[in-house]
Amino acid sequence: MNVIAARGLKKSYGKKSSRFDALRGIDIDIKEGESVAIIGKSGSGKSTLMHLLALLDKPTEGKIGVNGKIASKLKERQVNKLRNQEFGFVFQQFFMNANDSVLSNVILPLKISGISKRERKNRAMEALKTVELDDKAKAKARDLSGGQKQRVCIARALVNNPKVIFADEPTGNLDSTTGEKIEDLLFSLNLNNRITLIIVTHDSDLAARCDRQLHIKDGKIKKDLAKPKASVKKGGRK
């Protein structure tokens, strides 16, 4: 089943003479449990595509389906709920509340969903255990190393048991060893929890670890490569 599907996606910025077409017609189907890399040069439209798929932004043209429902037909409330409960986000620049504790950063999505105080603490601690940072729960987010910060962000992304994790250059700000650890973490979630991964990256090594690689150039998909060995898994792709 497709978690996310897109048809004829176009996105333009600006108007008239200053108009810029960042995406020029994209079709994708992403299956449940898949790991997909969106790869391409800077400015090719990777982040724009990810934002559209994550329903953070609206396409100029085209349709997006999530769980078989057409996103543009959903009410704002439903979209918010979807993002809160089915999606998790990891960004290159971490985006944490630096002055808050690690725990309250991880708790934030649960707080937004309106989960009770006790339960959200338990679940946040569990998520921190998964990224092996439960001992840092009380530390201030700003005092962590880059790798630790990104792990906290992963804990925050998975705390609501999402179906999909969107990661925009999750290793872009990290050295290669730390980056690898983050990658391992993401792929273990993909494998163990069947969380669909959509990873935007420059890094061809990271892209190679994914089931699929979507190569974007000038707002279009140039190549859609399956991982050589695992490509037949779950009936392949259509």
Add this chain to the structure above:
Amino acid sequence: MKIWDVITTANSNLMRNKGRTFLTILAIFIGSFTIIATSGIRTGVNNYIDAQLDSAGGEGYIEIMPEAMRDMAQSQMGFGGGDEPQEYDPKKNSAEMRAINKTDLAKIRKIKGVQSVKPARNVKAEYITSSETDKKFVISPQALPSDRINLDIAKGKDGKPDGRLVSINDPTPEIDLLPGYAKALGFKSDEDAVGKTVKLGVVESATMQVRTVEARVAGVLNKSVINMGRSWINTALEDKILDITYAKMPQSYRDQVYFATAEWDTKLGDKGLEDIKDGLKKLGYIGMTMEDEVGMVKSFFDAIILVFTIFGGIALLAASIGIINTLFMAVQERTREIGLMKAMGLGKGKIFLMFSIEAISLGFWGSAIGVAAAYLAEVIVNPIAADTFLSGLPGFELIKYDITTLALLILLVMLIAFLAGTLPARRASKKDPIEALRYE
């Protein structure tokens, strides 16, 4: 997000920039405090005046003066007259018009509801003294216009009143002393003075010679605003003083009066009083009850209070601009955080609510601290005031609050804060998560 979480988040956000939050609260505090304190003084003063009015009774008693008299008084005080010379109009300006003549007194008596009329004669004394002392003291005696007046008599150590108010129809000349006079006149105490004899010096107008007249002390008055420094005397003493003042002069001098007082039937109620006032107006007179007079004092005082309240209001206005500014800065600083929360599915409404609650909290704390400080001022200032400049006015609590006003003020300030907060809160709620996350 649960509403309780929105509230706690909003408040912890306020604590992030303590200095800025403190300064904003301070500004709201200043405005609120000014308004509360002035309204407290207003309540205190009004309560006191009302209490005085109540104790004075004065029900069924009205003071009368010719309209021409009032006009003259007003033009002398600079109201309405202007600098230009006014043309003489016998209907308005003649001395005759300023006095109340005998026929008019009779006409006033005939107004429906009026039970008696008493001309207020011009009673003057040079001094007061007693056989206990060589010293003489100034005094301004005034004939008690009506038995219906019930002025405050000082209470002695035993808590009982020292004497009583003069009795108008008593054949013995009587006087009520002002506070402090008993001791000055050589009596041991207020209580001791009651029943004793004092002497008043009165000038014979025709010869300018001073004669004395004796009077019995009926009681000692408490200080009060309504009293206005007058020593009340009964009709017997009034007649004796007038006998001296107008000796060797034609009777017409003695009959010339500018004021009169009337007693009216209170059973007729407010409507009856209005009718009497209308009747007086037709005759060219103005009737004023004690309440009307006090009302004038009150409205003058209220005008002063209004000025202070406006100052407080302006301070609050400035404070609301402070709230707007503070929150705009907060929105700017927290752009990324807002974007993140929106990305994670927090709705517009909740973000608007969060910033609104920050604004409302600022308003609440500013006004609540204002209320607390105003309460502290009451606790500290009232006893000091009572011991110093209000020492002569027992029972005068300078500042007095009532709970509903305080609660309403806090609510009002919270509402103002909310309204001020809507602008930044709207901006926050409209932030586009992607723009916000891109923001460096």
